[in-house]
Amino acid sequence: MPRTILYVDDDVALARLAERHLGRAGYVVIPAADGATAMAAADRGGIDAIVLDHYLRAETGLDILHKLQEQGSTVPVIYVTGSSDATIAIDALKNGAADYVIKTVGEEFWPLMESAISQAMANAELRRAKELAEQEIRIGKERAEVLLAEVNHRVANSLALVAALIRLQAGSSKSHDVKEALSETQARITAIAGMHRSLYTSDDVRQVEMDKYLGTLVNEVQGTVTDHQGPSIRLDAECMALTSDRAVSVGMIVTELLTNALKYAYPPGAGGEVRVLLRLQPDGKALLAVEDDGIGWKEGDTVKGTGLGSRIVKSMASTLGSAIQYVERPKGTRAELVLELSAM
Template sequence: MARTLLYIDDDAALAVLAARKLKASDFIITHAADPEEAISLLKAGTFDAITLDHYMDGVTGLDFLSQARDMELPPVVYVTGSDDASIAVEALKNGATDYFIKSTGDEFWPLLANVVEQAIESAALKRAKAQADREIVLAKERAEILLAEVNHRVANSLALVASLIRLQISSEPDQAVKAALMETQARINAVAGMHRSLYTSDDVRVVDLDIYLERLVNELRGSMGESESDRPIDIELDAVQLPSDRAVSAGMIVTELITNAIKYAYPDGSHGRIAIGLKVVDAENALIVVEDDGAGMPEDGKPKGTGLGTRITRSMAATIGNGIDYIRKERGTRVEVHLTLV
């Protein structure tokens, strides 16, 4: 397939020779005697490549490159009879694709044709790469939009389920069943909160754990029928990012611990404070702390209730770090969850 070549050189006789010699390599030559004519031809049509002579009458090929700086040029092969390397360097710095040294031998034209062909192929590869990069970016954006929409819909669906459970709680006369439903609702809210954090995040791969936990605690207090005046919860959270799958485990653990503190730390309507903390220990570790100043752990060390919450927290703590510690205090209980960040 013939390629079109804009041949910029002030030597008309050499241009005629170029047209004849390069025809054998399937090039169709259009001659321009100076930069102004070349720019006019480029505006009027398209070319597969340009050969640009350095020395022309009163100007150089560098002048053309300067004048055409704002144009989208095809690959430019800079042709010079000088062996001064600085000329080639300047040409490449100003937009030339390659350069070629003039000679008087018979091998000059086939070699020039080969250099031009390589420049065309290189430009085609760069365009293909740029197109592939654009498609990758668009695909990534589409995937992120789709994933955000999925997270949004999942969060809404979970919120609907939690609302249905809330309605069932309000009409359930059995207090034990009501308590179990409230725990289930809290667990669902923990998962829904993680999905809300994902679809509002710039990076769906990670969750701002501090923001997620603060929102989760406030929602949890509301779902348990508590208010700030009923049960103050101190929140002190360092900024931590965590992969989404591990963040939901952390959220479930905090949900269970806060729920247990609300239910069991202050029996018979007594009052006290609950605190949750997220502390960065070092570059690889953090600590989630939930503590109260209430009744403390049972003497036998056995969990109150069914023990399901304790089993959940221990199992999930093992997946996000180095386990969980229950620490007796003079008054109340402190629970430390060891979180691995990397």
């Protein structure tokens, strides 16, 4: 299909030459002698390129170029100037012209014009293809994010249902050991469900805001493994984000450490406080700590319970490229984990 060129020049003889030369190159030429005629032709559409002369009777080509820009035209413009009008050509390029051609009386003018038109249209097609590809990428990304958020939502709901069923099972069991085991399992499942819930409510489904995630996790663990007379939990977490897989590991570590502290840090029936800390360090790393002011426990002491929680903590810390350290304190227990932010 032939390409259509809008040729704006008040020189009738030159416009006829344009129709003849460009017609031989396979173009359909629409002549326009002034801005009003040119803008009317541009408004009708179907123009593949515009050749715009600078000197017109009542205006300049720059005036028309400004009007085209104001209307958001994406049609490439080849600006035509006299041989001594280099500054005008520069102004045209600054104002959106795709290229310029110096007007001469020699035969080289039309080959240069054909080359400029062909190159300008090719570049315009590349820009349109690029914009279309970027638009498709944006749409695909948005669809993927919506789909992933929906998946996270459904997974979180399913995990919450499983946790509720376990809670019912624990409530109907007559064995204290079974109740405790089921309660710990419920807390672990709840930690993972909380991470998924954080993902589908986040603007970036690849990241988890740890202060919000740990806030939800702390509240759920508090209600799952303690009664209202037991120790309380205080969270002090600075704003930072982790990738979802690392957030799961951190969530599991916090859940296990909290569960142990709430069960064993203080004598049965006694109050107290368990603190969860997540802070940025001067060296660019992050420090995660769970501490209490209870009876105290250090690494090497006899493990209370089945020891499954300790094994889970070590395994999760290993996936983060770190290890749990127990810090000696005058009173109570403090478990620390250093996170490399560069791996987030």
